[in-house]
């Protein structure tokens with residue numbers, strides 16, 4: 001990063017671990033790459049979730065459709081210290097420390113020789129928590145949704161992106177009556193009008209209804225009255241699902257001095273200066 005300087009390297013650089021924050025695809029890939037490149041030092045992998053790393057894409061597919069009971073979990077290279085249920089809450093780039101908190105609320109400061117930020121995304125939420133809408137980002141989310149889906153129930157999916165459509169399909173397969181709502185026809189912006197029309201026909205053939213609401217769902221509404229659409233309709237659901245995108249899980253880095261640039265720019269060099 002032009003103008004940015006790496007903190008001075010000291011003897012601690014030789015003994016402190018490389019700390020990888022985020023134990024999913026990017027974090028485990030970073031660990032595997034470090035090991036395959038011959039890194040001899042200690043590696044600590046921090047994961048906010050209480051589970052070993054697992055494949056997220058399978059959650060909305062084979063896991064929810066019941067084809068697999070558990071999502072295969074990645075094996076970590078020998079010697080890697082994996083700390084599940086450990087959330088990084090702050091980083092001090094100058095001192096090369098990362099503050100972590102475990103599920104018991106214990107706070108600890110870890111010295112690092114190198115830091116890999118691989119904290120991915122959190123689901124974006126547009127509805128108030130009182131709606132009790134479900135989303136699927138983690139294996140616990142997928143388990144909760146799988147347990148909620150029953151034949152005959154009414155399911156509303158807000159968001160007709162890849163995830164929303166996969167979750168709608170899973171709900172249909174569980175015998176639910178499904179409505180999908182979006183401000184655009186399914187995946188039209190991503191895949192174009194022809195494929196979008198094909199997806200709409202497939203959705204209808206599968207028994208799911210699609211409601212186009214170009215103005216989008218209002219974020220400010222009374223949950224007790226059901227889900228109010230801009231067109232004036234009010235819908236009620238046994239299970240409400242939000243699948244409206246995600247946002248970077250980087251609030252814990254706020255103010256630490258690492259420059260971030262989203263959309264087509266990745267702070268790769270910035271990370272490089274801290275390794």
Ligand SMILES: Cc1cc2nc3c(=O)[nH]c(=O)nc-3n(C[C@H](O)[C@H](O)[C@H](O)COP(=O)(O)OP(=O)(O)OC[C@H]3O[C@@H](n4cnc5c(N)ncnc54)[C@H](O)[C@@H]3O)c2cc1C
Pocket residue numbers: 021022023024025026027046047048049056057058059060086087088089118119120121122136137138163249252
């Ligand atoms: C249900 C579902 C289905 C998907 N299907 C597909 C698909 O078919 N094809 C495809 O290409 N992509 C798919 N994706 C997207 C794909 O899973 C993501 O692109 C991928 O998971 C990104 O990996 P990541 O490691 O960058 O981040 P993430 O998977 O978001 O992992 C980040 C990890 O960091 C942890 N974390 C966050 N903050 C902290 C913190 N402060 N301290 C410690 N740990 C923290 C989180 O708990 C999480 O485990 C799907 C995603 C979902 C949710």
